[in-house]
Structures are given as C-alpha cells and as structure tokens.
Amino acid sequence: MNNPRITVRVARRHAEADGIVSFELVSLDGGELPPFEAGAHIDVHVPGGLIRQYSLCNAPSERDRYLIAVLRDMASRGGSKGMHDAVHEGDEIQINAPRNHFALAKGNVEHLLCAGGIGLTPLLCMAEHLDREGAAFSLHYCTRSRARAAFAERIARSSWAHRVQYHFDDGEGAQRIDLNALLANPQPERHLYVCGPQGFMNAVLDTARSLGWPAERLHYEYFAAAPAATGDESSFDVRLARSGCVVSVPAGRTVIQALAEAGVDVPVSCEQGICGTCLTRVLDGEPDHRDLYLSPAEQARNDQFLPCCSRARSRMLVLDL
Numbered sequence: 001m002n003n004p005r006i007t008v009r010v011a012r013r014h015a016e017a018d019g020i021v022s023f024e025l026v027s028l029d030g031g032e033l034p035p036f037e038a039g040a041h042i043d044v045h046v047p048g049g050l051i052r053q054y055s056l057c058n059a060p061s062e063r064d065r066y067l068i069a070v071l072r073d074m075a076s077r078g079g080s081k082g083m084h085d086a087v088h089e090g091d092e093i094q095i096n097a098p099r100n101h102f103a104l105a106k107g108n109v110e111h112l113l114c115a116g117g118i119g120l121t122p123l124l125c126m127a128e129h130l131d132r133e134g135a136a137f138s139l140h141y142c143t144r145s146r147a148r149a150a151f152a153e154r155i156a157r158s159s160w161a162h163r164v165q166y167h168f169d170d171g172e173g174a175q176r177i178d179l180n181a182l183l184a185n186p187q188p189e190r191h192l193y194v195c196g197p198q199g200f201m202n203a204v205l206d207t208a209r210s211l212g213w214p215a216e217r218l219h220y221e222y223f224a225a226a227p228a229a230t231g232d233e234s235s236f237d238v239r240l241a242r243s244g245c246v247v248s249v250p251a252g253r254t255v256i257q258a259l260a261e262a263g264v265d266v267p268v269s270c271e272q273g274i275c276g277t278c279l280t281r282v283l284d285g286e287p288d289h290r291d292l293y294l295s296p297a298e299q300a301r302n303d304q305f306l307p308c309c310s311r312a313r314s315r316m317l318v319l320d321l
Contacts (some may be wrong), residue, residue, distance in 0.1 A: 003096045005045070006034070010091045011065065016150040017143075020118060021084060022057075022069040025095065032063040036098035038129040039122050039193075039221070042066060043096040043269055043277075047086040051269045052079035055195075055221075056098060057121040057151070059128035066095070069150055071118040101276055101293070102221040104129070105191045111137035112182075114204050116196020117148065122221060123195055124151060131160040142167040142177055142200065179207040186213045194220040198292075215297060222274045222292040236312040240264065240321045241283050255307035255317075264321065266307060273309035280305060281320035286313040 012024040027033055041055045058067035070083040087093060102122055104111065111130055113123040120141055130137040137160075143149045145168055155161055167177040183192070183204075192213060194204045201220055208218055233251040238259070240247070249258040256268050256278060269277040273291030287305035298304070307319075 003043075003099070005094045005096055007092055007094050008033075008066070010087060010089050010093065013087070013089045016069055017152070018145075018147045019072045020069055020148070020150045021072075022067060022150075023083070023087065025066040025068070025093075026064065028092070030064075033066060034097040035063065036060055036066075037100050038104050038126040039102035040098040040100040040125075041102075041122070041275075042068070042098050043275075044068070044083070045094040046079050046082040047093075048078055048082050050078050050082060052083075053270060053275050055102075055122035055125065057124040059132065060125065061129075061132060066098075069118065069121050102193075102195070102219060104193075105217075105219070108189065109136075110187070110190045111135065112190060112192045113137060113139040114177075114182075114192065114194045114196075115139065115141045116194075116200030116204075117143055118150070119194075119196025119200070119223065120150060121195075123193060124155075126193065127160055127163070128158075131158070131163075137163060139164045140167060140177060140182065141165070142169075142196070144169045146171075179204060180211070183208045183211050183213065186211060186217070191217045191219060194218075195223070198222060215295060233311075236314070237316045238312075239316060239318045241318055242321060246316075249311070254309065255311070259307070259321075266321070268308050271308045273306045276306070278306055278308045280307050283318040283320055285315075285317035287311070287317060288313045 007028060008025040009028055010023055011026045014022050016022050036056055038060050041053045043051050044054055046052055054068035056066050057069055070080050072084045073080045104126055113126060115123045127139050141164060155164055167175060192208055194201050205218060235250045238247050238255060247258050247262045249255050256266060259266055267277050269275050274293055276293045281304050282302060286302055288311040289299040289305060290309045291306040293306055
C-alpha cells in the first residue's frame, strides 16, 4: 500500500536520559499531521539513505506533532548514529505516515504494559491514551539504572504516575521485577504488552506462556533482530505468480536482493524482519521463517513471509507478485 513521504521539521531535540534523545517533529506549515493510534510507529528517512522505524510516544490526541526517542546503539548499523549525529533542531527530514502493528486490544480489558529500556516509547503512548479513556492499566518500566530511565520527569508530572513501577538492574533486590509474581494467574480480561531488548522480551513472554497466557492476549513489538541462526542456506527459486517469472535465490543472498537484481521492486525498510513492510503472500511452497514480525501461529500457516530475511524449505516458493 502506498505510503507517501512527508517532510517535517525538527522543532525540538532533547536529551531524555543517558544515550537517549527525543525529537519533536512538526509539519512545515504548522498544520495537523496524519492521525495515529497508540502503538503506532513512523518510518524515518535517516541522513545517509537509511530508513528506520521509531515508535510515536506522544498522546494520539496530539495532532500538531510527532514525538520519537532514539537510543544511541553502539552496535548501530547507521540508524541511531545518524539520528544522534546528523539530525538537529530546525532540520527538515522525511518520514512516512504512521502505521500500527502494535495496537491495543479493544473492549473492557485490563492492560499490563512491560517496558525494557527504549521499549518504553510505544507503551508511553499507550499509557497516555488509556488514561485519557479511563481504562484500567499499569506500567512496569525496567532499565539498567535510574539515569537510563527516559521520560521520568514527564511520567512524574502525569495524571497516571501512580500506575507506574520502576525496576532498576542496579537497585535493591526488592524493587527488581518478579515476572512469576507479576504474570501469575492470568485473567481472561487481562492483556500483556511488551517492548524492549530481545532478551528482556523473551524473558517476559516465555514466563507468560509458561504460566498459561494464551497467544491472543500477548502483544509485542521488537526494535531489532538478534543475529539469526543461519539454518539451511542452500539456493532455491521463487516464481512470481502474476508474470510467471522464476528468480533464483542463491546462498548468501536474500529474496529481496535477488528480486531487485531481477528488476522486481518490493517495498522494504528494516531488512531485519521486524517491521512488516515487505510482507508478501505465499501461494505455494514452504517458507523458512526467520522474522520477528509474524506470530508463531501466522508462521505456521505458511501463507505469507518476510522476503527481507526469510528463505525457503521447499525447492520453490510461489509468491503473489
């Protein structure tokens, strides 16, 4: 689906915590920006030609600005480094309109928000929305130290500050998060939302699953993919159903790369299997799923895959392209 670029101006840049900077983005004419829902993110065209996804962390009721926050990642592939080093107040940058793959559950439910580090950003937006709606929720915010807790002053000033519990790795044992106690006895009306580093997310989600939380009440969003296991790197073919064209995907090349070399353009962004931009229908064959976007149940259906990172278990995949 077409998602045109929007040029915005950086109205404010602010250091939120150790290694974390926020950017307030506004329209060039001072008008309203496209609406968004809690949990949404925008694609940011970072100086240097990269595209990265950053969650919106201001209230969805605010139409005059977008607020994002970026952690300087020492293992950055260029995204966070570009934002920290090359984007300043007054600069104009390009973004795409908000998309939401991390939506809140509908209905009269209780929302349990668990944030690890920079994973706070989409949950901060959720908290603002849930408070405005009068919904039941609590937020558990885990960081390495108090100095790394972004938006602490904003949370302290909020009307929902009493719903937040902080957990610091370097703090006393009594305040550290106890996942078994927090997630015990899952109730039908309770939904869990998790975002943060992959190790943190795995710990929360694995604990929830072991305690009986059903998949439909687990909501999560990854910021980056860990190095993937290589698995079977043999070559395979993809056939494009609309044209009948067959493209060979050699070992060491992704489907996206092979298609691009054959002149077939598939929209792509993160190239890590986390954003869903390149999601493609599979009409026949068995994908080798290596993404962090599709749920285990969605992967098991084998009717779609992420060609930026996933491969094939069968000799050929037939794609709806």
